[in-house]
Amino acid sequence: MSSKNTEKPWGGRFTAPTDKFVEQFTESVSYDQRLAHYDIMGSIAHVRMLGMVGVISGKESAQIIRGLKKIEKDIKGGAFQWLTTLEDVHMNIETALVANIGDVGKKLHTGRSRNDQVATDIRLYCRDEIDLICDQINAVLNALLTLADDHIDTIMPGFTHLQSAQPVTFGHHLLAWAEMLLRDRSRLHDCRKRLNLLPLGSAALAGTSYPIDRNMVAKELALMASHKTHWTQSVTVILQ
Amino acid sequence: MMHLSRFSEELVIWMSQASGFIDLGDAWCTGSSIMPQKKNPDIPELVRGKTGRVYGDLMALLTLMKAQPLAYNRDNQEDKESLFDAIDTVKMSLIAYAGLIPTIKVNHETMYRAAAAGFATATDLADYLVVKGLPFRDAHEVVGKTVQFAIQHDKELSGLTLPELQQFSKVIKDDVYTVLELEGSVSARNHVGGTAPRQVKAAIRRLRKKLN
Numbered sequence: 207m208s209s210k211n212t213e214k215p216w217g218g219r220f221t222a223p224t225d226k227f228v229e230q231f232t233e234s235v236s237y238d239q240r241l242a243h244y245d246i247m248g249s250i251a252h253v254r255m256l257g258m259v260g261v262i263s264g265k266e267s268a269q270i271i272r273g274l275k276k277i278e279k280d281i282k283g284g285a286f287q288w289l290t291t292l293e294d295v296h297m298n299i300e301t302a303l304v305a306n307i308g309d310v311g312k313k314l315h316t317g318r319s320r321n322d323q324v325a326t327d328i329r330l331y332c333r334d335e336i337d338l339i340c341d342q343i344n345a346v347l348n349a350l351l352t353l354a355d356d357h358i359d360t361i362m363p364g365f366t367h368l369q370s371a372q373p374v375t376f377g378h379h380l381l382a383w384a385e386m387l388l389r390d391r392s393r394l395h396d397c398r399k400r401l402n403l404l405p406l407g408s409a410a411l412a413g414t415s416y417p418i419d420r421n422m423v424a425k426e427l428a429l430m431a432s433h434k435t436h437w438t439q440s441v442t443v444i445l446q
Numbered sequence: 447m448m449h450l451s452r453f454s455e456e457l458v459i460w461m462s463q464a465s466g467f468i469d470l471g472d473a474w475c476t477g478s479s480i481m482p483q484k485k486n487p488d489i490p491e492l493v494r495g496k497t498g499r500v501y502g503d504l505m506a507l508l509t510l511m512k513a514q515p516l517a518y519n520r521d522n523q524e525d526k527e528s529l530f531d532a533i534d535t536v537k538m539s540l541i542a543y544a545g546l547i548p549t550i551k552v553n554h555e556t557m558y559r560a561a562a563a564g565f566a567t568a569t570d571l572a573d574y575l576v577v578k579g580l581p582f583r584d585a586h587e588v589v590g591k592t593v594q595f596a597i598q599h600d601k602e603l604s605g606l607t608l609p610e611l612q613q614f615s616k617v618i619k620d621d622v623y624t625v626l627e628l629e630g631s632v633s634a635r636n637h638v639g640g641t642a643p644r645q646v647k648a649a650i651r652r653l654r655k656k657l658n
Contacts, residue, residue, distance in 0.1 A: 232520075232523075234523050237526055238523075238526050321517065321518040324522075328529075332529075335533050335537075338537065342541065343540060345540070346540055346547065347657055348544075349543070349544055350547055351650050351653055351654055351657075352548070353548070354650055355647075357552060358646045358647055358650075359643050360552055360554055361558050361561050361628045361632060362557040362560065362561055363557075363561040363563075363566055364566070370564025370566050372631070373561045373567065373641070374632065374641050375632055375641055375646060376552055377650070378641045381646065381653065383449070383453050386449040387449060388653070390449060410517070410518070411516070
């Protein structure tokens with residue numbers, strides 16, 4: 207395969223195989239495999255663009271896309287074998303791709319880094335989760351409004367300092383909760399706008415010398431093109 | 447999560463024997479291993495507890511980021527589990543609430559009695575006096591004394607006779623009783639966002655439109 211001293215995809219400059227403990231300590235695939243769908247989605251958009259701009263041939267691009275789709279199918283069907291020795295979701299998928307389609311698979315990682323790759327994965331994942339959570343908030347709101355409608359005449363004490371303050375109705379009280387949840391939903395919508403940006407293309411940190419077309423990738427992923435930004439900020443927004 | 451947690455706190459209090467405002471469906475509560483009579487509001491309690499867990503995730507992420515120079519650092523790998531945990535927990539909590547809310551049964555009488563017991567229409571009486579020409583500060587003082595009298599005689603405001611009320615202000619007439627009744631008080635706040643049933647109905651309609 208190669209003359210390098212380890213079987214790691216980045217093993218070229220290493221003279222000793224990775225210590226077993228270090229492999230265990232640094233692996234993330236046991237939990238980041240949850241991002242596989244988004245990782246493949248990003249890879250397909252990336253490699254299609256590489257083919258369009260001529261960094262790789264159209265044929266190679268199509269071959270890699272087919273290979274990635276097959277891997278996605280294997281993952282969904284439970285046939286995919288995740289290996290902690292391959293560190294993370296990205297290297298597991300890339301290694302399987304090379305094993306399945308041969309050396310052309312090694313061209314997938316042209317012009318990108320795991321840094322911009324994972325940032326893209328997370329944004330795509332959070333975008334979907336925000337949409338799901340907003341739907342769930344709507345379900346809770348629907349239940350609240352139905353209950354409130356049944357109790358527009360149900361008198362209860364309103365409290366301040368947990369002391370009886372003024373009479374209200376149970377329906378009125380419930381609407382306060384509905385409005386709070388609506389504000390939360392609005393925060394998530396704002397967060398979605400801020401995270402709907404494409405980090406892919408910034409590579410490790412400084413961009414890449416290949417003639418890549420970031421807008422093309424952004425269009426496929428329905429993201430706005432952008433320079434690399436720190437996505438963890440949007441994580442904190444979600445947690446509000 | 448903070449909002450769900452506050453909501454949880456209210457449900458737990460309302461379901462306590464001391465309050466007795468609501469009951470939650472049997473399918474959404476659990477019992478005690480030792481006390482046979484118990485029916486506990488575990489779902490809101492757990493959501494309140496899980497809020498602490500999500501705050502923990504947030505703190506983990508904020509602390510993770512606080513000393514990182516640009517650009518990528520391997521520290522960032524540690525963000526995944528907190529993020530996933532927070533998202534999973536928020537989703538589970540929302541599912542719980544969507545299921546729990548329709549099972550809420552209201553004890554109308556207990557709620558009404560509690561509203562009638564705490565001089566909750568005192569502000570309405572003060573507003574009544576203002577309409578009759580008193581400055582609000584004077585009205586506040588009059589009603590404060592009236593409440594004190596009612597406490598001493600173990601009565602509610604609406605249970606005081608007209609002469610009893612009039613010893614604190616001559617402007618009080620027998621039309622005061624509609625103001626002192628809970629229904630009158632609730633209906634009187636008849637503006638956008640107010641407690642009047644027609645306003646609440648309109649607010650529900652407005653909010654429903656935002657669901658889509």
